[in-house]
Amino acid sequence: MAEQRGRALGAAMLGMLLDGYDLSIMAVVLLPLSSAWHLQATETGVLMAMALLGSLIGGLFGGFLTDRWGRRKLLFPNIFLYLLGALVSALSPDTAALFAGRFITGLAIGLDYPLVATIVAEYSQTAHRGKRFARVNLAWYLGALLSTIVGWSLLFTGPDSWRWMLGSAIVPALALLWLRRGLPESPRWLVRRGQYSRAGEALALLKPACSAAERQTELDSFQIPPQSWRILLHKAWMRRLFLSIFPWFCLDVVGLGIGLYFPTVLRDNGLASSNATAAAINAAVLIVSALGILFIVSRLDRWGRIPLQSAGFGLMSLGLAIFALCSWQHWVIGVYLAAALYAFGMGIGPGVTVFALAVEIFPTELRASAAGLATAFSRLGAFLSAILFPIFEQSWGIPLVLVCMSVVALLGLLVTLVYGIESRMKSLEELETLPAKS
Template identity: 35%
Template structure:
């Protein structure tokens, strides 16, 4: 099922506004996950936190993201993108405000878990809403912008944390937490008035509302008969049940999205942790200035994503992800030389990895939204996020243990092996989805869908429905 008024629409101010509004969630995610690291210095002193309590605070958000992604993607598919969009941001605002007034470690742990749940829920909410509104030929690039917002949010957290610490010292940690509450409120205001996804409305049989949403956002009137035919076509083809993710071709796609995401993010978390050590050679590895070094790391990864944003829509998803994983493994293998590797080579490897990691990074949220139908699209995105966080949590927890017992060289070689695992998964299972409608990309291989050639593009949606039912 596809709606040509959306698939073939030119980019307009609505698309840009929606992209910025959806990017607000990932921006907050990067900010909230990073500002806690800056504020923990002062928080530890004031609340007399033990090492175990600090670890719990750090892990609480990751556990929350796992839970939020796993369960609330399905809720989003049931209740709608726009409704969950607002609820999710309201929870982020509330938990951020309450974090300013904490007086004990258990309160911090609970609030960080709640924030993590909201963050994990936001990934499938924002990405599915944007994917279902943007035109085919711009979908990969605009979804990739969302992941850029995550890194920008992380960089902003370190810069703001640095400024507040310079002004107020460690005691400024409550102001740091308060800054996240203000930003959450701003993003919530940006999202007010965002229309519901027409694809979700059509999937639920609410065709009149879908027609109104398209007219309001794009200025196009789609005949109600076309929307009714599109709704019938999807209902006849897709059984929108969570268990469909774990059957047939959708099981393979679920494993692909989750595993490549995990193989990409696990070494990346390790390298982000290793990064401050590298930057220490420039005097940015100690004290408050280390926050500026961490901000620089995030910016380097942003720069790595920029070329990938264009390539995914120009040369395709499959070549970008396959070649990126292969090239990402090379600098990690070189870093396997450990402390004997010259500093200049270490820095070059870091920058090279960041550059090539842009491919899988911008596809983290593109593939789950393209490979699954409307009824389970957000669910699939949430499951992929949850699988990836298993690797992120494991990498974060095991990295210091691996460095102390095996050494930095062996640790980097393990990262290279994991990256090659992502390459193998992509080589075997990555599909090409560039320039195709969501109906075409989410259909099982060999299923009859509307051809996207210019000559056949004038086929009516009613004919599409009959074709898909045949």
């Protein structure tokens, strides 16, 4: 039987691609929609925040349900919900319907996030787990880039081009439904539930080339006494939880706040001559982040999560500070170079590592729940950023907003250095029993 680990990775990558596509298409959607519907700053903020609010709620419930019911049972309901939201969004007759459609798509993505993170962690070999996290997060940027290209190409279809943009997400969603069929349950989760026979069958599907003795040895290694959620109340585990939550919160405050509005910032501040130019520059910046991830694909398992996350936050903060200065002086080339430095920092560090740390350092019984909690808090940061960014930009001006974003990135760096737990080249079981810093 064909090895299933490749399909599991492909399904995780396509799930992240869909998230990147859905969130990033809004940056281009806003260009024709704001003109067609004459959106005010508050309406724009609410529109951009609805999917993030849905993701916040979905992340909380998705993590709990994934730990309670298993990884496999949530593979399909999330995507059907997403298809519904995409259709409602594309056919919206007014802002209320559009807000509802965006909330539904965000809810579906939030439900899927902890599932995808858990699948990558539990279906990967220790030596290649970091590489797989990098590839999955690279898929997010590929989805964001693809959405920018699709959105740019549809700009020329007229004032209703935004409907085609939102509806186009149905295509990758249908592809994801097809790819997820037949994936086995996580052997780790089955062992912790006492379902040893099913765990053996699932592991045989994931590793058909291994001998029965090798698979039995691996199954035996999964048999660690189950942990209660109450351990998260202990100081040492609360430090782990803070490490998984706060840097991701900082990343989404900065990354999605800027990512959602970058094309309109360029256009409205005279840094891009047209909608098409703004979309093209946005695509170039996404490519820089993708190149950053490509740079660390073969290095993440050698250099470690904490050093790269620290370096990434540092470059992001520096890039944003330079961006603020150059936009204040209206030095266009400097703005582009600063945006590239910021984007590269995101790619080599927190754009990948926060996703990995959110699941790697927790027990199997709590892994998806911890990832769901981290997802929820990260989307809370993105939600606040999406609501407040256009309001603060209008009141303060873009340079001061970018300085604030630079400070948030520095906070992410500080917490990473103080609370960091390195997961490089350690099995999930080793990390589970590794003494946390107290």
